Amino acid sequence: MIKSTHRREFIRGAGAFALAFPGLSSWSGLSWLGPAGDPAQKKRLIIMFSPNGMVREGFWPKTEGPDFEMDQVLKPLESLREKTLVVHGICNKVRGDGDNHMRGMSCLLTGNELFPGNIQGGSDSPAGWAKGISIDQEIRNYLQSNPASRTRFGTLEFGVQVSNQADPWTRMVYAGPNQPIAPIDDPYRMFEKMFGKVKDRENLLSILDLVQQDIESTKSVVDARDLKLLDSHKKFVDKMSLDLKNSGSRTYAVDPPELPRNVANTGDNMPDLAKMQIDLLVNGLANDLNRIATLQFTKSVGQAKMHWLDVNEGHHELSHDPDEKQESQDKLRRINTWYCEQLAYLCNQLGKVEEPGTNQSMLDNTLVVWTNELGHGNSHTLNNLPMVMVGGGFGFEMGRFTKVKDVSTTRLWLAIAHAMGHPMESFGLAELCQDGPVKL
């Protein structure tokens, strides 16, 4: 076997060979299947984000408990009602530098303040990146620290039309203080990241026989005393070819999705891009490349123009209109309904994947959380963030609408960490976590 004797140091920017190769083992020995183990034990978390606050009318149910209303926005989830939990009363209580959109975004999953910096929004004091790790990465690190739950990537960060800018409005995922992680919003690039290595392997395997022929054909040019060198060279090529062929049976549990070709990464293609990304996301989880994923639609202050919904104004612009302006409210409801449709598609796709060896679906072993950086658009409040959770629940009682009072996001993240099997004591700012995980 080829031994993984030298793991290449990843040299950032070195000759712009941006793709790091994780060493020799990857050509033949790398297991594309995740770690073996009881599939029922797998716990997955997906956090889906859409921006600019939520409409009050048409989203929030009026009745607490199992008989909650699924109004216009939540309608797409109707078939998943039993697996859905809507929570009211979760508030982003992080204060400090930065405007509400910035803190709404960069403090949402980190529960931590922003560093002072040079990014200014409105008249608030300028700020930089968040001071702490985000909950998805925290749980990822926990899962990766255990061989039984370790996967190739741990997390994958998907985006749809995020924009090329890098600032606190565009980043919600942090590997640590000052370490924002950019979501990948180009499905082809994400495909490359997830499966590029397989393509490389395929390409390599396809030419190894030719390399052997080529070496044979050059032997005639070489002094007889030098044949030894070429022979031993060829022996190594033979061996690699054999190793690769032998490991050929170890492929993915589920084939990589066939992506439609030539979908440009533009706003008008958002529906196609969203579907491609969700298909990739589900596929990644099905192949156990990762247990955690985030899916970020646009960014805080995102200006998606959803022509396909007959909405020609930018989303953020609309979100500033007063509640009395019915036309805008109606458009905002359509926009958020579309987002909920994406959530429903994601959950339904998860539901279609059987968890091997069980009679459960992958959705039963996944918690999907849909949230937003603001509670309400025109007031820019960080209180009462929309929180929709779908999935098996991991101990949360699903199939209802519940209200809590003025609970910090950090306490919800703590509760989710516990549900995921990571019994940490506190997350984010300690003072916002004093009452422990929220009971829903």
Add this chain to the structure above:
Amino acid sequence: MRCFQQPPFGEHVFLLVQAGKFGCPVFACLVIALQFFLVAEAAQAVDEGQQIYSLKCASCHGSAGEGNEDHFADPLRGDLSLAELGKLITETMPENDPGKCVAEEAQSVAEYVFENFYSAAAQRRLKEARVELSRLTVRQYRESVADLIGSFKDSVRVPDARGIHGVYFAARHWTDKKRLSDQTDETIDFGEGVPHFDPTGEYRSIEKDNDPNKDVNLMNQGFSVYWAGGIIVPETGLYEITVESKNGFDLYINDMDHPLIDRKVRSDDVVEHQASIYLLGGRSFGLKLYLFSYPQPPARIRLLWRKPGGPLEVIPATALISETPPEVAVVSTTFPADDSSSGYQRGVSVSEQWDAAITEAAVETANWVSDRIWKLAGTKEASDDAVPRVREFCSQFVARAFGKQLTDEEQYFFIGQHFDQELSVKDQVKRVLILALKSPRFLYPAVERRSKDRQMARRMALHLWDSLPDHSLLKLADKGELSTPEAINHELERMVEDPRSKEKLQSFFHAWLKSEHATEATKDQRLFPEFDQRLVSDLKTSLELFLDDVIWTGNSDFRELFLADYLYVNDRMAKFYGIQYGGTGFQQVKVDPDTRAGILTHPFLMTGLAYYKDSSPIHRGVFVAKQFLGRRLRQPPSNVKPLTEEFNPTLTTRERVEYQTKESGCMNCHSVINPLGFCLEHYDAVGRFRTEEKAKLIDVSSIYETPDGSQVELHGARELASFLADNELVQRNFIQQLFNYYAKQSVHAYGTGQLDQLQQRFVQSGFSIRQLLIDITRVTVEFETADPE
């Protein structure tokens, strides 16, 4: 096994631990050296010698002098003359009863041994030196890939002017109306504030702003600088780049599309920002730095680097240019080290790790190319001719990698069949490239059958650049204009001046002069408080400037390396070494010829060849004997620790060495080592000149015995330098080492008289190093392209 001696001084117990075999003074102590030898004529004597040898010597030394594990493991090879060898046998053999093998008997044994395996000539015969098939070395692979891909890009001539171009704005972004200045900055070293930045925020006169009432207020507008140009990289390796700034900025190196450091979002008051990047020496790389200040912090920035093994320093003006070179494809795959058991790196062996690394590098390169394929192929993805263009690019790529025009059959094998497959264009490209880069036709430069002219071009580029021929060399080859020695010479003269050639020669000198010793040196901070990494880096620069000066200006006279009476010195060095100096940066300074002599006493070398506190005549002596005089010394017994000062504080370094090596077993080698080392005792552990040690005048006189037994009286470094400069063995050894380093083959593989001829031409050229490089290249080129008959 061990011999214990009663110490003659004080109460210290002196334990001299020696390997058992070391106690036996055998002639194998002095091993192979050079090519001068006497041809033993008397066949009869050899016959007699053979009989005596088999009867009396072979049981310990092996039937062909190969040694014997139980008695004497080291093979009988060396550089003593026949006469000296006879003398040694007479005096020391057999081990248990010296004096039994004397006179004619000793002489005939000596002749037999000398002729059959002891001498260098005999060893060569045994080994049948020939030009062996070699693969590209790691360095050659990296250089070749970079130039192969570079050949599809426009090259940019590195301008003579140094410094980087900066455009300053009283605005956060490039705003022509707010332009404050367009200038060349020597360095980006603005820790106290960037030029033109006014912290009060008021600018009252901006030439390009026509509206006199419209003052630019930095509080509102911000401030920015766009620096663009390139960096010249002195040596290959991993560079640590540091930007010190609290402001927002973006730094690009090589890849102008993806920042190496992205700090546009200022967050927290982090000042130092670091990234590493692997760069190839002798090349220049694009550099772009955008700094902006917003809302209104002071604009400060410094751009620093740490060269491989060097200290953190501001990137000097000498490394900055205002032209942006095209992106270079730098293979960053880690390779196993090349075989350097012969003293130079060569590609005579392959291993599984090497094959894996080559594969990984091929995939890495294929991906790099496919990411940029439209641009490299001179087309656009949407363009109608995109696929034919890409296909043409692939043909060209393979042809250039192999250094020949492809036949139709090869065209199909390497390109056509991949484009026939139902694959995306990028995958087709990748398959073509991986196959080409894994092909022996690329990996073994001698494997492909090329036209004679193409073969010459390939060899010339490989020899001088470790790379592939460039466009102009190929053009000459294809037009048949490399047919006369004059034409070849003319082209080689051009090639030798190329930065890649200069970088290669510099790396040869660092290898020859064992620079790694000094680079890694640490010294006693109590004795030498100012001696730090920055000084070591200055010393290295000083040596490089000196070498550049000798080699690339004037007559390129080899002897100047030893005889020069000047040094390159900067302020820090001048202070430390007490040298008169005025001005800034490095200056050439004349020194008292009695205190310095070229590389021989260069403080960089003297520092490396010394201990933590003390000088080391042994290290220096071994260095001069091996690297300059070409003598081969037996490995020292590994468990002998040098005596330290504590052994007897009244002794000088020389006295301690003399005491510790006085045994006859030691003196076989140390009679060569010590006299050479003692000549350099005027230089302390950090290479400072001194005349006294322990309040005693330092004795730098000695008698050196040459391999043919004659004695040379030497007094101090200057006399040693003169001795070395005019010494034919030193010249010959230099030629041989340079040859091996460049050809990556033994010079003896190129014909028996080759070294002699090269030496003759070296003398005729006035010892020109540049001409020698050209002559050496011609030898290998002519050899490879000679008709088989």
